[in-house]
Amino acid sequence: MGKEVLAIFQIGPVQEYISVAKKTQDFWSGSYLLSYLNCVAIDTVIQRSGGGSDVIIYPALTGQNLFRYVSGIRASGTKPWSKKPTPDELRPTIPNRFVARLDAGNAIALLDEASQSVQTAFREIAAQVRSELLKKIQGRVSGFDRAVWDKIWDRQTKDPFEIYWITHPLDLTQYQQSYTEAEALFGARKAIRNFQHQDPEPGYKCTLCGQREPLHAQPNGSLVRGQLKTFWEQFRTVTGHRFREGEHLCAVCTTKRLAPDYVFRRDHDIPSTSSVSVANFVCDLVEKYKANPKAFQDGGIDLVEKFVQKAGVVAPQALLDFAVEPLPRVDTLSGGTPPLSNVVKLDGDWFIEETYDNLIVRPPKGSNINTSDVNNAKDALSGLVTRVKEIARASDSVGSEPAKYYALFRMDGDDMGKHIERAQSIADHRQLSQALCDFSLRNAPAAVETSHLGKVIYFGGDEGVAFVSLQDLLPAIDGCRKDFGTALSGQNATACIGAVVAHHQLALLQVLREVRGTVERAKELKDVDGRKDGFCIGIMKRSGGITYARAHWEYDGFQVIPILQELIDHYRYGRLSDKWWHQLSSEEWALKQVSHGSILCNVDLARLEAARLITRHADEEKMKNIGPTALDDLIARIQDLLYHVHNWEDFMGLMEVAAYIARGGGR
Numbered sequence: 001m002g003k004e005v006l007a008i009f010q011i012g013p014v015q016e017y018i019s020v021a022k023k024t025q026d027f028w029s030g031s032y033l034l035s036y037l038n039c040v041a042i043d044t045v046i047q048r049s050g051g052g053s054d055v056i057i058y059p060a061l062t063g064q065n066l067f068r069y070v071s072g073i074r075a076s077g078t079k080p081w082s083k084k085p086t087p088d089e090l091r092p093t094i095p096n097r098f099v100a101r102l103d104a105g106n107a108i109a110l111l112d113e114a115s116q117s118v119q120t121a122f123r124e125i126a127a128q129v130r131s132e133l134l135k136k137i138q139g140r141v142s143g144f145d146r147a148v149w150d151k152i153w154d155r156q157t158k159d160p161f162e163i164y165w166i167t168h169p170l171d172l173t174q175y176q177q178s179y180t181e182a183e184a185l186f187g188a189r190k191a192i193r194n195f196q197h198q199d200p201e202p203g204y205k206c207t208l209c210g211q212r213e214p215l216h217a218q219p220n221g222s223l224v225r226g227q228l229k230t231f232w233e234q235f236r237t238v239t240g241h242r243f244r245e246g247e248h249l250c251a252v253c254t255t256k257r258l259a260p261d262y263v264f265r266r267d268h269d270i271p272s273t274s275s276v277s278v279a280n281f282v283c284d285l286v287e288k289y290k291a292n293p294k295a296f297q298d299g300g301i302d303l304v305e306k307f308v309q310k311a312g313v314v315a316p317q318a319l320l321d322f323a324v325e326p327l328p329r330v331d332t333l334s335g336g337t338p339p340l341s342n343v344v345k346l347d348g349d350w351f352i353e354e355t356y357d358n359l360i361v362r363p364p365k366g367s368n369i370n371t372s373d374v375n376n377a378k379d380a381l382s383g384l385v386t387r388v389k390e391i392a393r394a395s396d397s398v399g400s401e402p403a404k405y406y407a408l409f410r411m412d413g414d415d416m417g418k419h420i421e422r423a424q425s426i427a428d429h430r431q432l433s434q435a436l437c438d439f440s441l442r443n444a445p446a447a448v449e450t451s452h453l454g455k456v457i458y459f460g461g462d463e464g465v466a467f468v469s470l471q472d473l474l475p476a477i478d479g480c481r482k483d484f485g486t487a488l489s490g491q492n493a494t495a496c497i498g499a500v501v502a503h504h505q506l507a508l509l510q511v512l513r514e515v516r517g518t519v520e521r522a523k524e525l526k527d528v529d530g531r532k533d534g535f536c537i538g539i540m541k542r543s544g545g546i547t548y549a550r551a552h553w554e555y556d557g558f559q560v561i562p563i564l565q566e567l568i569d570h571y572r573y574g575r576l577s578d579k580w581w582h583q584l585s586s587e588e589w590a591l592k593q594v595s596h597g598s599i600l601c602n603v604d605l606a607r608l609e610a611a612r613l614i615t616r617h618a619d620e621e622k623m624k625n626i627g628p629t630a631l632d633d634l635i636a637r638i639q640d641l642l643y644h645v646h647n648w649e650d651f652m653g654l655m656e657v658a659a660y661i662a663r664g665g666g667r
């Protein structure tokens with residue numbers, strides 16, 4: 001090789017593309033498409049520079065199933081819709097950027113080609129969605145003007161992505177300096193956003209992205225509200241209700257919505273927010289059923305089977321999703337045999353009583369509801385919920401019921417740029433890439449999906465997003481950040497996590513926006529040495545307000561999450577009433593003090609008062625049952641927590657999170 005350059009390549013805009021999501025499925029689809037497209041770019045660079053994957057410095061490609069898949073189908077000229085990805089290949093684990101070392105002579109031509117290959121791959125995916133749709137539309141949508149329809153697709157799917165890349169001379173003896181300069185150049189390049197001349201989009205706008213004209217098929221079809229509505233009502237019917245009532249999507253958002261099914265042939269949808277909300281109940285149900293199936297018999301009828309059957313009668317009437325992908329942990333627990341394997345596949349909405357009430361009060365447009373069928377299904381559900389509670393009571397444990405709140409969290413490695421810039425050589429940089437790759441391929445899914453009731457949407461590089469049940473939120477995020485620290489122990493790396501707790505019906509768009517805000521809040525909590533290494537949890541109330549809880553993960557070895565978890569257990573088992581901290585917070589006039597513009601706890605007073613209130617609101621007998629010093633230990637640990645987290649709002653937020661999780665969320 002002659003002279004070499006370092007290249008940085010990135011596909012965007014990430015947030016605008018991924019976070020425009022109405023359903024968890026859209027969110028997954030956006031993440032997957034970006035990950036897939038970056039694989040296409042990486043593969044192009046590798047193939048065009050001689051086929052050796054060692055030109056790629058970041059991300060590491062060893063063990064990356066998705067990359068192997070993309071590279072394989074490109075080599076054989078197949079398309080995803082004729083060679084369906086396996087479950088491992090359906091994980092978006094490749095970040096949206098890459099760093100490569102290239103021959104200076106052809107680097108520019110090569111990166112330009114990589115950029116073209118991304119646009120081409122997206123156009124092919126969109127074309128597949130479009131042709132599948134045409135097959136369904138055939139004569140079933142009135143006044144369908146093919147030319148109008150084609151024109152919108154061509155215009156909108158031509159190049160919806162912004163792709164940036166730079167090259168910078170690579171001096172192997174001064175790798176650190178070469179890389180730092182390349183990053184600075186890339187930052188400057190990104191600051192000048194690509195200017196693309198685009199004709200203004202006419203008419204009403206897409207209800208998902210709000211930018212482009214919605215699909216239609218009549219001249220000026222997006223200018224007249226009534227026409228647009230009629231088109232979309234028919235379009236909804238022919239696509240089997242993949243769109244909700246009132247949705248009008250552009251070609252890019254339609255591609256995102258339908259690609260999982262029409263392009264990547266996913267068998268089932270990603271678990272919905274309600275599936276994550278009720279996961280704890282479903283898990284409890286499965287465990288109890290496995291322990292004693294007879295306990296679920298009622299006059300010769302199996303209550304689980306009955307519920308699945310009754311809900312199955314309503315599903316086609318209501319045009320609602322019935323079977324979806326179960327959460328991995330619940331799926332494993334179910335053992336794959338009926339009736340458990342069927343009940344775990346039910347979308348979470350079927351476990352929530354209001355679903356049935358709403359079907360009767362406000363039947364969805366085009367549905368054909370039979371009220372007595374709906375009532376039968378609702379009765380079957382309440383029979384099942386009651387039975388789970390009875391079994392729990394008989395064994396003196398706390399039974400769960402279907403919750404309406406779930407959590408979404410986002411992890412982001414702290415100061416990763418600085419860690420990379422410390423790499424002295426390409427070998428150092430590669431080592432870091434490999435550690436990040438191992439974490440996102442193995443540790444993150446294990447912490448979220450194997451040990452807890454969660455679903456990873458995306459984990460690649462030093463960041464990721466996952467859904468998790470409210471009950472498992474704290475241990476899941478603590479597990480993730482610890483594993484991240486272990487995987488990158490050579491770099492002494494830490495991570496921040498921002499999480500949001502939300503009602504399952506709250507607009508996902510809003511939740512996704514809020515979760516980014518919580519990551520920023522967590523990062524703002526820098527200590528004097530500039531250490532971030534913390535978390536922030538926001539509880540989105542139905543009333544519209546948000547409460548934040550924030551802390552570092554640890555203070556000189558004192559860990560915050562375990563003490564919160566301990567509080568939750570005390571509340572749930574009735575050993576302590578959460579009234580103690582309500583009272584503490586009501587005494588703010590005496591316990592708060594202002595210092596350097598921050599509102600802090602008067603630590604000495606607050607510690608004394610906390611001890612008094614905990615003692616008053618604890619059930620001493622129950623406490624003694626778990627250990628002679630349990631109450632004193634708890635008080636000491638809460639006092640330690642007050643010593644470390646003495647910002648008033650942060651501390652009260654932590655107390656509220658513990659009480660909230662113990663109650664199973666809001667009502």
Ligand SMILES: [Zn+2]
Pocket residue numbers: 206207208209210211212249250251252253254
């Ligand atoms: Zn759109």
